[in-house]
Amino acid sequence: MSSATDVRRAVGDWADTKRRIAGLAVLAAVVLWALVGVVLPSSAVGGAFWWTLGLTADAVRIGTRESTIRAALRLSVPIGFAALGGIFAEKSGVINIGLEGLLIISAFTGVLVTDLLGPGTGWLLVPAIGPLPAIAMPSIWIGFLAAVLASTLLALLFAVVCIEFRADQIIAGLAVWLIALGLAPFASRVVYGTVNSDGVGTLGTWTVPGLSALPVVGPILFQAAPTVLMLLVAVPASWYLLNRTTFGRWVRASGENPKALDTAGVSVHRVRYAGVLLSGVLSGIGGAGLSLGHVGLFIGNGQTMVNGKGFIAITAYLFGNYNPFGAFGASVLFAGLDALQIRLQQLPAYDIPESLVQTIPFVTVIVALVLVGRTRLPAAAGEHYESGEE
């Protein structure tokens, strides 16, 4: 049609070609490696080939076990929820790299509130708050809600600082992480005398009637921790919210061209607050899902029990190109690699350092970005927007 488009297309073609060449080069290298393995099995390179082949076979064998898959789903709860939250924040134009901090604060708050209320399965009466009627609920679920509230409040602080006071989003996001990283273990030490909390039990298992009877997937997907089931609902719900509703349109416009949204009469600030608060709510569910849904206590050693899952969440949604389904897939993949790694460590043949395995998500993202190259950041992500300024 137009020549500008042709040029862009030509450039795109060339980028595709480069990617194809890179893909072929990787393939050729693998084939060459296999050849060396066949011809010279005792050489270092050849030996490494057979070792890798064995590892792959073991990985497939262990990775397809039901227990591994269940573990992968469980581990994907914090990553997946934080990734969904990150999508909403970043699509609205606010890069929230404080997801890690939101996970930490909610993981701890959930345990703390449950413990203060008295752990166990006793039901507590929640008094009426405003228009909400009084209801009875187990203490651990009140703790769960408190976790979501804590994460949302921290996200609100982040939003105010970024949107109202025009702070740099990256620095403010790092601050959120560092605040949570310091605050949660400190509070734990004050309450429990150590950075690790007491055990408070878990949310248990929910069984979805009917669906859990399905062969193969039934027991894995529909007889699981409540937070796993919530994630399975949250992924399509997020996709729908983002792609089919008016709110989702506004979120996307706010991140791509906030001025377009502003001149259309929609407040960019409000949309961005909503996006960031939503990231707080979702991360809160993820954090509580980690401590209350899975482990039953808060671990505050080192990087705390969250241990980089918030950052992996960022790579997960980038890997999934801001598509909730893609982000979920990436979360399960990364969580699965983690689950696999723990199990492979137990085999004597593979003494792989854990820290090496933990780099896999990040290496995967870089490789995928080079080979696939379709992740496209929202055009106005990270930029402050003020109505009425040129």
Add this chain to the structure above:
Amino acid sequence: MSEPAVVMEGITKRFPGVVANDAVDFRVERGTVHALLGENGAGKTTLMNVLYGLYDPDAGRILVDGEERSFDTPRDAIDAGVGMIHQHFMLVDPMTVAENVVLGNEPSKWFGLAVDRERATREVRELAEAYGFDVDPTATIEEESVGVQQRVEILKALYRGADVLILDEPTAVLTPQEVEDLFAVLEELTAEGKTVVFITHKLGEAMEAADDITVLRDGEAVGTVPAAETTREELAELMVGREVLLEVDSDPARPGDVALAAEGIRVEDHRGVDVVDGVDFSVREGEVFGIAGVDGNGQAELVEAITGMRVPDDGTVGFLGVDVTRASRRERIDAGMAYVPEDRQERGLVMDFDLVENGLLGSQHSPPFASGGVIDWDRSRDHAEAVIETFDVRPGDPDAEAESLSGGNQQKFVVGREFSRDPALIVASHPTRGVDIGSIEFIHRQLLEMRDDGRAVVLVSSKLDEVRQLSDRLAVMYEGEFVGTVDPDAVSEEELGLLMAGERPDGVEDLTVPVSPGPGDGEGDRAPEVTGPAGSDGPGPVGTTTNEDAVAAPGSDGSERLDEGEPSDGDAGESEDVGTPTPDEGSDAGATRRGDEE
């Protein structure tokens, strides 16, 4: 006559340190096209932003359809039927046309749980058809040309029920063909009873498209005239507040030694295609060498090769007798080569630096501004103040960030900084692009002064009148080559149009060989192929030849390429940034060519 569509009375808007609008009265009749004309910084956009609710006026009142209104937000203005199409489109690139049009007013279904996409697409299609717009509602914005994007913006306003449409500099981003289309759209709109206000600093457009013209100067409305009853001269005088010389008089050049000698310059783009394909020329001290052509024919790359922004793939650049082909920018600046870049915001200025810092750019490492790696800020400030003073940059505050200046003033500052280097050669690329009339005249005078001062000037522009007026010799570039180098006073616009389309008309003298003070000049032996064996004719004060072979050669095989390059061809004109001043010239050129063929 019925109630005016818009009346603004005594509108005053102040910004810190500036009165952008000073008690402006503005009145637009229903169903008319009204041009708001003024130089950059005259307050046109501010006035319209007040009307659209983006700014709160400090004083004054607004009546729409005879009813007093106050708009706090664009939403209020939209509700009152006022829509605005901004200069920079407010579109979300990855979304579709329909999604953009309904943004903020999405039709919903299932009790608001989902956007009714079918209805949105249908409504937008119906609206487009009602006004005869050729727009596909399901295409994404990034796939569409600028002209279509502008129509989407108009649809956005219409979808919101706008009766009054404000267009901010709507032609700035369009090709001449698209401008014609836009004017047809405006006519369609007023025929349907809509009222159009468009902001412009171009006299010709205001006279062509508008029914009435209101002129703003320094924030004040200086007059409203019917377009049919005014003249360019009257409008120009209203805009600038004094008589404007639309033509610059210049003395004949007194060329001296060769300052710049480019030989066989070839530049490949990132795809490996030759965008500059063997260009030779030389420029003497005391002459202006113009390079004309439709944008995108290799001028930008040629300038980059000369100024050191890139190393040519072939050929040499000689500057004052030294080979500088691989010399860095810094070496070239130090040797006396000044460069006014095409894109002042991208290359000419650091937008969030103040003028003191920007005035230092290019000189930050050398005396007298720096010694031993330490910058002398007092001297830098004096320098910036001197540039501001000499080149009348407004506002004249050296601490102002470059960003806060209007485009014309940014350009004047860049030109001033470059001229103040005491250069032997100035390479000026589109020095008056996006600059208002008063500043254009000033920059032109400065360029000629530099020339008369014995400096060499290379002037690249796609404005024909500009290169014709200023150049002593004029090269026309087409598809990476110089199709001809001519005496700008001896050729007509039609002949230039033909050259720009890649064909040499009959009877045009070639001046590839510089006008030289005497024979025996080495440059004369190296003429580009297109001129034929020009070297044998020998250089002289006239130093030129009409070479029949050269005239015939490109014409015989050039007709195919010609169609591609011809601005009046709808296809090519739609997407390319065609730089010929008006489409009329393109069709004239085309007509001449067709006549020749018969």
